[in-house]
Amino acid sequence: MAQPIDAQMAAALCAAADISADNKLALSELDVKRFAPMASHGDWSVLAEQLTDEQISQLIRIFTLGEMQFASWAAGDKSPVIALVQQLKQRDVYIKVTINLDGTGTSHFATGVPFFEHMLTQIARHGLIDMHIEANGDLEIDAHHTVEDVGIVLGQAFAQALSDKSGIYRYGHAYVPLDEALSRVVVDLSGRPGLFYNVDYTRARIGDFDVDLLREFFQGFVNHAMVSLHLDNLKGLNAHHQAETLFKAFGRALRMAVTPDPRMSGIVPSTKGQCVRLRQGRMDDATVFSKDPVAMAAHWREQGARRLHIVDLDGAFAGEPRNRTLIEQMVAVMGGVPVQVGGGIRSLDVIEAYVAAGVSGVIVGTKAIQEPDFLAAAAKAFPNKIWFGLDARDGLVATEGWDQTSTLKAVDLARQAAQWPVAGVVYTDIERDGMMSGLNIEATHALALASNLPVVASGGVTTLADLEALKQAFAGHETLLFGAITGRAIYEGTLDVAAGQALLDG
Structure with missing residues (x-):
């Protein structure tokens, strides 16, 4: 220690280290004054006999504050x-x-x-x-x-x-x-x-x-x-x-x-369990719309949403679910409203867990693209609950949370998926996703016709006009248009959920 510990410094060190007096495990000012000299001499075995692990950790935190220029830290320069x-x-x-x-x-x-x-x-x-x-x-x-x-x-x-x-x-x-x-x-x-x-x-x-x-x-x-x-x-x-x-x-x-x-x-x-919207799938261009996804899910249910689409973005990049508990809470608060979930789903066990939690539709993408047999197995194990997630740039499929672009054509993969009992395809044009620039209707329509699978359109929905154009494009093939995903538009107020649903229903 640069200087002896007295009661005043002990109190200041406790405050600078964010140690609350309300924490029953926390060291008191007297404890700091008593034990800091022992810490400075490295008498950890003696301290271990008198303090809990948590208290030792707190003491070390306080003691090191003194070594790391205590004065500036106590003044708030953290x-x-x-x-x-x-x-x-x-x-x-x-x-x-x-x-x-x-x-x-x-x-x-x-x-x-x-x-x-x-x-x-x-x-x-x-x-x-x-x-x-x-x-x-x-x-x-x-x-x-x-x-x-x-x-x-x-x-x-x-x-x-x-x-x-x-x-x-x-x-x-x-x-x-x-x-x-x-x-x-x-x-x-x-x-x-x-x-x-x-x-x-x-x-x-x-x-x-x-x-x-x-x-x-x-x-x-x-x-x-x-x-x-x-x-x-x-x-x-x-x-x-x-x-x-x-x-x-x-x-x-x-x-x-x-x-x-x-x-x-x-x-x-990173998204860290928040409601966010990315632009073109880039983590470095994220907008946080809510820090309470469960409350947000309840809000959309109250607004009359008949379906909820959730993507575990952290899971998509990690290759395994990262927000499963949170998603299960969102499913529960939706009170039976169908919920579709994607992001990092690469095993049948994860699919089974989501279905058991009440998820109505599970989106598989990266693993299904890399291993078509996985998509086949998932569709057969959970018929009409598996959605094939195809996210494309210029018609070529991207994987790993859109980090990697392949040489595979989305249309070809959709045709292949049609041989199994999948619920349909969620098709996203990455270049338009989160950009508020309108759907890539031509590519979405072509993929639906080529595969004869129901399609959920995603990427760029901004106003009712976008949904009207989408509806017109599928005239005569209405059964192939399952719906459209919108995120940024409903958060920013350019699209009303109830009005959008009514338009596509009519």
């Missing part, structure tokens, strides 16, 4: 790039982490694992991240717990420092050579954990360090920082060089990803 501390108490490993993502690369490590500390130094130096890590654990058998848990706590620190990730580049990548070795690292601060580790070390140990522990470090980091991370060692004969290039590239990729992007100021690259 930079989102600084993580005060993360404390993990498990398996007899005690860890303290302090990071500043907007640093100069200074570092201090005390883990008892020299080679690991050498690797951590590469992250700090090449990522320009100020990093202070102390770990006091059982190293008698091996360093497994220490290395893994440092990864976990460092990941937690990154998650805290980045907060909602607004205003940053989010993506980062780097190639780093060292003599004969070359490694590539790509990171996406996505909020969706995923580690893709492709490293074939030429030796099992570097000195007395087990190289398998490096994967455990990265896995712990990924799971708790909630990032997608690809690490590839492309070349290498020396295991030390292989590892060092990975950690250097990791640092440089992080440096790129956390850099502020002036064009993204204030934009959060």
